[in-house]
Amino acid sequence: MNQIKKSFSAFGPAIMIDMNNARNRSVQLSVRGNCFFYSPNNDKVEIIQKAAAFKGGSRDATAIGVVADFLLLFLFDRAKPPPPPASYKERERSPRRRSHIESFAVWSLPNSNLALAPKSISDPREQGEMATKRSVGTLGEADLRGKKVFVRADLNVPLDDAQKITDDTRIRASVPTIKFLLGNGAKVILASHLGRPKGVTPKYSLKPLVPRLSELLGVDVVMSNDCIGEEVEKLAAALPDGGVLLLENVRFYKEEEKNDPDFAKKLASVADLYVNDAFGTAHRAHASTEGVTKFLKPAVAGFLMQKELDYLVGAVANPKKPFAAIVGGSKVSSKIGVIESLLAKVDVLILGGGMIFTFYKAQGYAVGKSLVEEDKLELATSLIEKAKTKGVALLLPTDVVVADKFAADAESKIVPASSIPDGWMGLDVGPDAIKTFNETLDTTKTIIWNGPMGVFEFEKFAAGTDAIAKKLAELTTTKGVTTIIGGGDSVAAVEKAGLADKMSHISTGGGASLELLEGKTLPDLGVTLQCRGCMNLRCRICLKELRITRSNQELSMLGAVLVPESEFALGQNGSCIDATNIRRPIGGGSRETLALADAYIRDHSSRPTLFPLAPLRRRLLPRSPSS
Ligand SMILES: Nc1ncnc2c1ncn2[C@@H]1O[C@H](COP(=O)(O)OP(=O)(O)OP(=O)(O)O)[C@@H](O)[C@H]1O
Numbered sequence: 001m002n003q004i005k006k007s008f009s010a011f012g013p014a015i016m017i018d019m020n021n022a023r024n025r026s027v028q029l030s031v032r033g034n035c036f037f038y039s040p041n042n043d044k045v046e047i048i049q050k051a052a053a054f055k056g057g058s059r060d061a062t063a064i065g066v067v068a069d070f071l072l073l074f075l076f077d078r079a080k081p082p083p084p085p086a087s088y089k090e091r092e093r094s095p096r097r098r099s100h101i102e103s104f105a106v107w108s109l110p111n112s113n114l115a116l117a118p119k120s121i122s123d124p125r126e127q128g129e130m131a132t133k134r135s136v137g138t139l140g141e142a143d144l145r146g147k148k149v150f151v152r153a154d155l156n157v158p159l160d161d162a163q164k165i166t167d168d169t170r171i172r173a174s175v176p177t178i179k180f181l182l183g184n185g186a187k188v189i190l191a192s193h194l195g196r197p198k199g200v201t202p203k204y205s206l207k208p209l210v211p212r213l214s215e216l217l218g219v220d221v222v223m224s225n226d227c228i229g230e231e232v233e234k235l236a237a238a239l240p241d242g243g244v245l246l247l248e249n250v251r252f253y254k255e256e257e258k259n260d261p262d263f264a265k266k267l268a269s270v271a272d273l274y275v276n277d278a279f280g281t282a283h284r285a286h287a288s289t290e291g292v293t294k295f296l297k298p299a300v301a302g303f304l305m306q307k308e309l310d311y312l313v314g315a316v317a318n319p320k321k322p323f324a325a326i327v328g329g330s331k332v333s334s335k336i337g338v339i340e341s342l343l344a345k346v347d348v349l350i351l352g353g354g355m356i357f358t359f360y361k362a363q364g365y366a367v368g369k370s371l372v373e374e375d376k377l378e379l380a381t382s383l384i385e386k387a388k389t390k391g392v393a394l395l396l397p398t399d400v401v402v403a404d405k406f407a408a409d410a411e412s413k414i415v416p417a418s419s420i421p422d423g424w425m426g427l428d429v430g431p432d433a434i435k436t437f438n439e440t441l442d443t444t445k446t447i448i449w450n451g452p453m454g455v456f457e458f459e460k461f462a463a464g465t466d467a468i469a470k471k472l473a474e475l476t477t478t479k480g481v482t483t484i485i486g487g488g489d490s491v492a493a494v495e496k497a498g499l500a501d502k503m504s505h506i507s508t509g510g511g512a513s514l515e516l517l518e519g520k521t522l523p524d525l526g527v528t529l530q531c532r533g534c535m536n537l538r539c540r541i542c543l544k545e546l547r548i549t550r551s552n553q554e555l556s557m558l559g560a561v562l563v564p565e566s567e568f569a570l571g572q573n574g575s576c577i578d579a580t581n582i583r584r585p586i587g588g589g590s591r592e593t594l595a596l597a598d599a600y601i602r603d604h605s606s607r608p609t610l611f612p613l614a615p616l617r618r619r620l621l622p623r624s625p626s627s
């Protein structure tokens with residue numbers, strides 16, 4: 001590292017960081033016309049080493065700005081141990097930081113092991129950091145080749161009576177992380193739960209997944225009959241580099257859900273490091289999700305986990321407005337909490353599916369035989385009131401498709417929502433409702449959707465759900481609206497309509513995504529994933545666009561002045577800086593610059609979310625070398 005630092009300082013100001021030309025959220029390093037891209041999946045040090053190799057010609061290179069400081073600071077950062085997790089907790093307790101904490105409390109997941117710091121673990125001086133939480137993309141071949149990696153995925157897929165997978169979304173979603181590990185020469189020991197078995201239950205075996213997994217990964221996946229024990233040990237020991245061993249359902253042991261430390265230790269005993277990519281299970285602190293992290297270091301998050309958090313947390317924390325939520329499905333009781341908390345965040349709330357009849361009944365409408373949760377009538381009334389108070393447009397369907405029985409071949413007709421005939425049940429939203437919903441959605445910029453509009457499993461009652469799926473696909477592709485779909489059935493409906501790839505994000509989490517949307521701080525996280533606000537095109541986390549035209553010079557100045565505590569300033573997410581983490585530059589910057597940095601820190605240290613570039617720029621620019 002010292003050597004890199006040295007050659008790098010010889011580089012002096014010959015490197016420029018060209019953020020304006022940065023593409024794909026990468027930072028481009030230009031050295032005399034030679035470009036290196038810093039991307040989320042690359043390792044910074046490697047890039048800097050490459051850059052350093054050009055030092056011979058560096059002195060003649062056109063230099064704009066004070067970048068040496070900036071990059072050196074980054075290197076200092078790497079050498080510096082990470083802030084202890086306690087500091088985050090301390091901040092959490094401090095009332096002064098309250099707004100800051102609120103702004104990213106929802107990042108908290110019990111097992112997500114995330115911190116998007118792109119750091120290599122090859123540097124022995126960073127061994128202490130190996131215990132910190134970060135993303136799998138920070139690991140390289142040097143960290144992975146020949147290593148046994150325990151990967152916890154959520155392969156809890158639906159199987160039919162013939163044990164055939166009916167929706168492989170979760171398997172497909174776990175592939176990028178596994179392939180990345182295999183591509184780097186790791187041996188993958190893959191674990192998951194399936195269903196909620198009570199003890200060993202053949203119906204919940206993971207065996208039916210082997211062919212599909214093998215096909216998707218392009219390797220013959222070996223499967224063990226257990227998830228711990230001698231057979232697992234032997235199979236794990238025999239795994240070649242690039243091989244995959246799938247363990248049997250971890251929930252065949254009750255110790256899994258109890259997060260039993262001995263069981264966790266046994267699971268961990270066959271591996272060298274840990275990757276948690278089970279977003280769907282991220283709200284559970286179980287032995288294979290949380291317990292193993294005590295025994296395997298480093299413990300890092302997989303790509304899926306990272307992506308899910310980026311979207312779901314970003315949607316709630318910093319949505320592009322107007323922000324709409326569509327909530328449907330049948331589980332009023334389990335979604336009422338989400339509705340309540342969404343009222344504080346959305347501009348539009350569209351309700352559909354089985355839950356609307358509880359709202360109708362609460363308003364005194366006849367609902368026939370429709371699904372109603374009698375004990376939620378009062379709550380429904382209060383939610384309608386709350387929406388009014390908060391100025392949220394709460395849209396209930398004006399008409400519904402009713403059926404004489406709950407069956408695919410039921411008689412059906414369209415009726416006004418206020419007059420469902422006796423003996424009939426509402427199974428879908430009607431055409432008028434679809435029209436209103438579509439018109440409203442046309443005005444929005446962010447949409448989250450959980451729960452189908454009707455009993456979409458029956459063709460006759462699928463129109464409402466299909467219409468929403470089509471509208472969201474259209475808005476995503478033609479207007480750049482951010483669309484996020486969560487919930488098992490809603491995702492299945494979108495898949496069925498062949499529109500999944502048109503949406504911004506399809507979540508693999510049911511409960512986990514709901515809890516995140518609800519804004520719950522999930523238990524026992526141990527991770528702080530902070531949105532640092534963006535200086536780049538669009539932050540992958542907060543999704544906020546800050547299209548600020550900047551010169552390289554400005555960026556250089558910013559880089560020299562503002563360096564977050566533990567991450568490269570122009571970092572993983574395309575330049576995110578947490579104002580609370582800004583510290584003075586080390587060994588660089590004029591007195592004036594340092595004074596500016598101090599003033600900035602003083603002014604903004606309790607203002608967490610978005611990094612307000614403009615004021616800083618105003619203050620810096622007049623002092624920049626060429627001005
Ligand atoms: N009007 C209705 N009456 C009865 N059931 C309905 C009605 N509308 C939708 N449903 C049913 O709701 C079910 C889906 O509800 P659910 O709340 O589980 O949604 P989801 O998308 O799976 O979300 P999650 O995974 O978060 O539970 C579907 O099986 C659908 O048939």
Ligand SMILES: O=C(O)[C@H](O)COP(=O)(O)O
Binds near residue numbers: 156280511512
């Ligand atoms: O399907 C899910 O939501 C996850 O796999 C978690 O399953 P669980 O609710 O049984 O823990």
